[in-house]
Amino acid sequence: EAQVTQNPRYLITVTGKKLTVTCSQNMNHEYMSWYRQDPGLGLRQIYYSMNVEVTDKGDVPEGYKVSRKEKRNFPLILESPSPNQTSLYFCASSLSRTGLPIDTQYFGPGTRLTVL
């Protein structure tokens, strides 16, 4: 089954404790992206990757790191989480050509993160 998986789905942590949210897709998509969703602000892009070893900043990259060492995985790393990173996080992927998506995005189920 074609899908984007994220882990964990729920996480409660404390300020400063490094964490990684994994994202994996099985559709051989080049384009992958991370978003956060907050009440009143909607969805905002954190980082995106148009192919392996290529990553770019989105709207709100501060406090986050990503890596794209292989096509299927795109982990989101919070080196020192803070309470303002409490949010709902989505990973997504899509097929692309010459760097631009040519198809709709497939979203993961979301990760609800609480930083105390």
Place this chain on the structure above:
Amino acid sequence: KNEVEQSPQNLTAQEGEFITINCSYSVGISALHWLQQHPGGGIVSLFMLSSGKKKHGRLIATINIQEKHSSLHITASHPRDSAVYICAVRSGRGSTLGRLYFGRGTQLTVWP
């Protein structure tokens, strides 16, 4: 300033009504997406448009590139259409190619 503006923010309809949600954007784009977010939180991509019109079942999406405007129409609305509908545009500019900008969503409630 938000690059993508959606209207209305909230929409209530009676089952069977024709629904229109509007999206205006201010950046040069390579594509526009319409997304649906279910009450449980999951997000599904409905359409990706770069020109013209697309139809899928009772849903129709149109885009006017010159006017920087898109509409999502739902014909014969049904309570199961109740969800948040989100417009997103993908930048077409070199320095931000691949970036995605989102509207804040339209909460649609359809009553039986």
